[in-house]
Amino acid sequence: MRIEKEVIYIFLATLFLMVAIPWSVGQLSKDIFFEWPFFFEVAIGGLLAGVMYSLVALGFVLIFKASGVFNFAQGAMVLFSALTLVGLNERGLPMWLAIIVTLAVMLLLAIVIERVVLRSLVNQEHIILFMATIGITYFLDGFGQTLWGSEVKILDLGIPNSPGLYFDGRILINDFDLVAALIAGILVISLALFFQYTRIGRALRAVADDHQAALSVGIPLKHIWVIVWAVAGIVALVAGIMWGSKLGVQFSLALIALKALPVLILGGFTSVPGAIVGGLIIGAGEKLAEVFVAPLIGGGIEDWFAYMLALAFLVFRPQGLFGEKIIERV
Amino acid sequence: MSIKRIKTGIIAAMVIGGSLTGSSVILAADNQFIGSLVYRTGPYAPGGIPWADGFADYIELLNAKDGGINGVKLELEECDTAYNTDKGVECYERLKNKGSTGMPAVMPLSTGITYALLDRVVADKIPLITSGYGRADGADGRVFPYVFVPPATYWGGADIAIHYIAGEEGGYGNLKGKKIALVYHDSAYGKEPIKTLQALASQHGFEFSEFPVPHPGLEQKATWLKIGRQLRPDYVLMWGWGVMNATAIKEAAAVGFPREKFIGVWWSGNDADMVPAGDAAMGYKSLQFNGVGSDFGVHQQIKSELYAKGKGSAKSADNTGEVAYNRGIQSAFILTEALRTAMAEFGNKPMTGEQVAWAMDRLDITEARLKEVGADGLFDPIKLNCADHQGKGRAKVTQWDGKQWQPISDWIEPNSTMLRAMYEESAAQYAKEKGITPRDCK
Numbered sequence: 001m002r003i004e005k006e007v008i009y010i011f012l013a014t015l016f017l018m019v020a021i022p023w024s025v026g027q028l029s030k031d032i033f034f035e036w037p038f039f040f041e042v043a044i045g046g047l048l049a050g051v052m053y054s055l056v057a058l059g060f061v062l063i064f065k066a067s068g069v070f071n072f073a074q075g076a077m078v079l080f081s082a083l084t085l086v087g088l089n090e091r092g093l094p095m096w097l098a099i100i101v102t103l104a105v106m107l108l109l110a111i112v113i114e115r116v117v118l119r120s121l122v123n124q125e126h127i128i129l130f131m132a133t134i135g136i137t138y139f140l141d142g143f144g145q146t147l148w149g150s151e152v153k154i155l156d157l158g159i160p161n162s163p164g165l166y167f168d169g170r171i172l173i174n175d176f177d178l179v180a181a182l183i184a185g186i187l188v189i190s191l192a193l194f195f196q197y198t199r200i201g202r203a204l205r206a207v208a209d210d211h212q213a214a215l216s217v218g219i220p221l222k223h224i225w226v227i228v229w230a231v232a233g234i235v236a237l238v239a240g241i242m243w244g245s246k247l248g249v250q251f252s253l254a255l256i257a258l259k260a261l262p263v264l265i266l267g268g269f270t271s272v273p274g275a276i277v278g279g280l281i282i283g284a285g286e287k288l289a290e291v292f293v294a295p296l297i298g299g300g301i302e303d304w305f306a307y308m309l310a311l312a313f314l315v316f317r318p319q320g321l322f323g324e325k326i327i328e329r330v
Numbered sequence: 331m332s333i334k335r336i337k338t339g340i341i342a343a344m345v346i347g348g349s350l351t352g353s354s355v356i357l358a359a360d361n362q363f364i365g366s367l368v369y370r371t372g373p374y375a376p377g378g379i380p381w382a383d384g385f386a387d388y389i390e391l392l393n394a395k396d397g398g399i400n401g402v403k404l405e406l407e408e409c410d411t412a413y414n415t416d417k418g419v420e421c422y423e424r425l426k427n428k429g430s431t432g433m434p435a436v437m438p439l440s441t442g443i444t445y446a447l448l449d450r451v452v453a454d455k456i457p458l459i460t461s462g463y464g465r466a467d468g469a470d471g472r473v474f475p476y477v478f479v480p481p482a483t484y485w486g487g488a489d490i491a492i493h494y495i496a497g498e499e500g501g502y503g504n505l506k507g508k509k510i511a512l513v514y515h516d517s518a519y520g521k522e523p524i525k526t527l528q529a530l531a532s533q534h535g536f537e538f539s540e541f542p543v544p545h546p547g548l549e550q551k552a553t554w555l556k557i558g559r560q561l562r563p564d565y566v567l568m569w570g571w572g573v574m575n576a577t578a579i580k581e582a583a584a585v586g587f588p589r590e591k592f593i594g595v596w597w598s599g600n601d602a603d604m605v606p607a608g609d610a611a612m613g614y615k616s617l618q619f620n621g622v623g624s625d626f627g628v629h630q631q632i633k634s635e636l637y638a639k640g641k642g643s644a645k646s647a648d649n650t651g652e653v654a655y656n657r658g659i660q661s662a663f664i665l666t667e668a669l670r671t672a673m674a675e676f677g678n679k680p681m682t683g684e685q686v687a688w689a690m691d692r693l694d695i696t697e698a699r700l701k702e703v704g705a706d707g708l709f710d711p712i713k714l715n716c717a718d719h720q721g722k723g724r725a726k727v728t729q730w731d732g733k734q735w736q737p738i739s740d741w742i743e744p745n746s747t748m749l750r751a752m753y754e755e756s757a758a759q760y761a762k763e764k765g766i767t768p769r770d771c772k
Contacts, residue, residue: 033560041559045551142371150375152576152602161610163586172559174584246580247548248606251373252573255546290552291560300516300542302552 010316014281018043022292031295037170042291043284048177050283051184055242056260057267057275058191059235064269065195066204066228067118067211069129075257076140077233081106082240082249086155087148099237106233107226114225122221123211141254150251155244180242184276187238191231192272204228208270258303265310268323277321278310285309361405362398362669362680363429364389367421367438372412373546374572376602377654381439382408383644384658387632390643392666394635399669400678405429411443418443419450426454431680434669435459435690437661441519451476456683457668457690461661462487462596462619466522469720469750470757471691472768478690478719480664480712482619484569485752486723487595488523489744490617492530494593494727495565497739506535509563513553513570513578516542520569523595526752527567539563547574550581558585568594575603576611583610593617596725601652604730612732619725620660620709622735624651627704628659653728653735660709667695691716710741716771723749 019039026034056078063071071077084105088098117132160175195201207214207224215221243253267278286309290302319325366385369378389406398404407428409421418438426433435457438444444464451458452475459478460468466485468477482490495510496502512527514520524540531538539561541553547570557566566587570578575598582592590613599616607614624633629650637647644650665686672681672689681689693714700706712721724741761768 038555038559042552042555045555049549049551145371145375150371151379152376152606154605154608156608161580161583161608163584172585176584243548246577247573248576250376250573250606251371252546252548255373256548259549287552287555291556294552295556298542299540300544302549303544 006317007321010313010321011277014285018284018288022288025292025296029296032292034292037167039288039292041171041173042287044171044173045177046284046287047280048173048181048283049287050263050279050281051181051276052177052239052242052246052279053259053263053283054188054276054279055180055184055235055239056256057263057279058188058272059232059239060257060260060264061267061269061272061275062191062228062232062235065208066224067129068126068208069133070269071232072130072133073136073140074232074236074260075254076137076144077106077109077236078240078243078256079249079251079254080109080140080144081233081237082155082244082253083144083148083153085237085241086153086244086249089155090153102237103234106237107230110226110229110233113229114222118225119222137254141251145251153244153249155241155249157241157245159245176246180246183238183242187235188272188276191235194231195272200224200227259306262306262310264320265307266313266321268317268320270324271320271322274320274322281321282306282309360680361403361429363431363433364404364406364665365421365425365428365433365436366406366408367411367418367425367436367440367443368408369411369413369439370408371410372414374413377572377597377600378413378439380600380602380644380649380652380654381658381661383642383649384655384660385437385662386643386658387636387650387655388628388659388662389666390641391628391632391635394641395631399666400673402673402678402680404666411438411440413440413442415440415442415446419446422447422450426456429680431682432456434672434681434683434686435665437461437665439463441465441517441522445518448477451683454683455687457687459661459664459690461657461664463519467753467756467760469718469723469753470768471715471717471719472771473757473761473766474719475769476687478693478714480693480714480719480721481660481710482596482723482725483720483749483753484519484522484595485526485749486720486744487617487725488526488567489530489749490725490727490742491567491593491595492527492534493742493744494739496534502534508536508565509539509561510536511539511541511557511561511563511566513541513543513550513557513566513568515547515569515571515574516544517571519571519597523567523569526749529748529752543570543574543578545574546572547577550574550577551584554578554581554585554587558582558587565591565593568592568598570594570598570603572603575600576605576607579603579607579614580610583607589613590615590729593727596653596657599728599735600654601734602654609732611730613729615727615729615738616735617725618653618728618735618737620653620656621707621726622651622653622656622728622737626706626708628708629704631704632659651734656708659705663703663705663709664693664695664712667699668693690714690719716769720753722746 026032059074085102159179163172164175203219263278263282267274286302286306289305294301368382389404411418437459441463444460457476462482466483468474468479594616604611633647636642668686668689672685676685695712697711710724724743726737727739728735729738
């Protein structure tokens with residue numbers, strides 16, 4: 001992949017601001033505590049949280065790439081897959097088998113969505129497909145809870161949640177976040193390779209550009225949609241496992257989609273690397289802002305700051321950092 | 331299929347559907363209707379389900395054991411709000427006129443819904459009972475004749491937490507120079523204790539810091555880095571809700587903040603919040619305005635009368651000791667005791683909201699009465715009057731031992747002189763804004 005010069009400049013400018021603003025605020029205000037080890041602790045914590053956001057954002061990117069549709073149901077899919085996994089595990093299935101069965105359920109779900117919802121909407125306006133995914137969201141939220149109940153369920157993978165101290169105890173990093181980042185990293189690299197180097201990956205990109213044109217050159221649209229929804233289901237399951245073992249499997253998992261939106265705006269809706277870089281910038285940016293800037297204005301800014309940061313990027317890159325530039329002749 | 335046939339089909343379906351729905355809501359005229367706003371679905375369902383089960387089980391227990399209250403059978407209908415204010419108002423409107431006398435009281439189980447109903451309940455003459463949530467100044471019955479806040483308020487809770495900390499530190503005198511932080515859900519609910527804590531901070535000389543957490547609170551890393559690595563307070567208090575609670579406890583563990591110095595209000599002390607936090611929750615403390623566990627007479631009755639016969643609401647009898655479940659019993663108990671008091675005055679028949687409001691003004695749940703129903707130690711006695719709609723406002727401190735809550739203090743009474751002045755000041759402000767003339771309670 002060729003990275004444009006403009007992207008590199010924006011990236012470097014962001015990096016500079018992320019260091020310069022906290023440092024300057026720390027020098028100017030007595031209320032702000034600034035020390036380099038603490039700065040790195042916050043930045044690393046933010047980067048690791050950002051990887052967790054990327055995990056959710058990836059699901060959105062996959063479906064957007066393949067169908068040009070913003071899948072409103074991605075958060076609900078995270079919840080549904082995690083609920084299914086824990087529900088099966090609670091009913092006596094060993095974890096490995098429960099994961100396999102859940103993968104099968106997500107594949108089945110992809111087939112049903114393609115048959116019942118998407119097939120009749122081929123070549124329709126994207127907004128129609130988007131509305132359909134809103135319907136899928138409400139269905140999955142309700143169906144998941146009816147099937148498995150609304151109580152909090154435990155998902156314990158045995159990943160430690162202890163504070164790990166590094167660099168002579170001056171920087172604290174949570175072990176769980178490190179493991180989660182590693183898993184997300186593996187998933188992202190696999191998906192990037194899948195899209196870049198396989199026939200299905202190329203077909204997916206063709207479908208994303210134009211449904212009708214892809215059909216005319218013999219790309220089986222139905223199969224592609226099933227595959228992409230199934231892959232998005234797998235990504236949802238991984239996100240559900242990681243977030244579920246962090247927070248417990250409960251309805252609130254569906255709300256993590258909110259954390260992925262600024263990542264998508266920043267990284268671009270069509271780029272897998274964009275989702276990961278976007279996640280890292282949003283994660284580190286919002287944490288640094290919350291710790292070094294928020295105390296001056298009353299605190300609690302990290303949620304809206306993430307959106308503001310993403311919108312600031314849009315001023316320079318309307319298509320997102322790694323998004324495709326769309327040129328249409330009038 | 332012709333359009334005519336489709337139309338006929340739709341009409342037939344509507345008629346059948348209508349008759350089925352209709353039949354399920356036909357209520358006997360001599361039964362007491364009770365409408366219950368619950369949330370068994372949505373992001374806060376884990377805390378709502380046990381409450382709804384406790385409430386339903388206590389009502390059903392009275393029906394099974396005594397045939398209702400004084401021979402008047404109780405008919406319960408739930409409406410699911412999903413903890414959503416719009417749905418809550420819709421549920422209230424749907425239920426308020428049901429039964430022969432309408433809903434005798436509303437317990438919205440949400441501060442947001444409480445605020446939305448404040449004017450409506452006055453117009454409809456239906457008492458609004460908010461146990462441990464809602465407007466703290468509802469304790470002033472002169473301005474809020476239809477609002478009742480027993481057994482405790484958030485302001486009282488804040489005072490109790492500081493009282494407990496003072497005890498741990500060897501007296502109020504030792505609070506000087508200590509750092510106490512508040513982590514709160516950034517909403518009207520979460521901000522409730524701030525005024526009280528600021529007043530207490532200036533009174534006792536401790537340093538008070540606030541840390542808002544935006545809804546829903548899935549990510550709190552930055553907040554906890556500030557608390558655990560930067561401020562390093564002596565104690566942290568929490569006014570959290572739903573997934574925010576477990577996340578906060580896990581993040582506290584992640585930065586190594588001692589859980590023994592971390593105290594949540596009662597809504598940050600549900601069993602459902604501790605379970606996902608796992609080992610990280612060990613040692614964490616929470617205020618509770620009710621007892622914990624199921625070793626009480628009322629639980630034994632519920633188990634033998636309902637669960638042994640397969641009639642309980644909860645999944646199993648094992649769930650009947652959860653704190654949220656016990657709070658559900660408590661809410662049902664307060665309501666049914668008010669119905670009993672009203673019936674003693676107005677006769678053994680279904681009661682109206684106005685009659686129950688009259689009874690709430692005179693509610694007197696004594697230690698002896700608690701013993702009689704098997705709830706001594708589970709609830710604190712409550713005595714209300716025309717001006718005082720709260721009662722003593724006491725709560726206990728409990729600690730999570732990894733499996734369940736253990737009480738670690740006796741009932742702690744808040745500083746009622748200071749709080750009463752604050753309630754009256756805030757209620758007077760409300761009365762001024764709304765043009766309410768406070769009623770005379772002398």
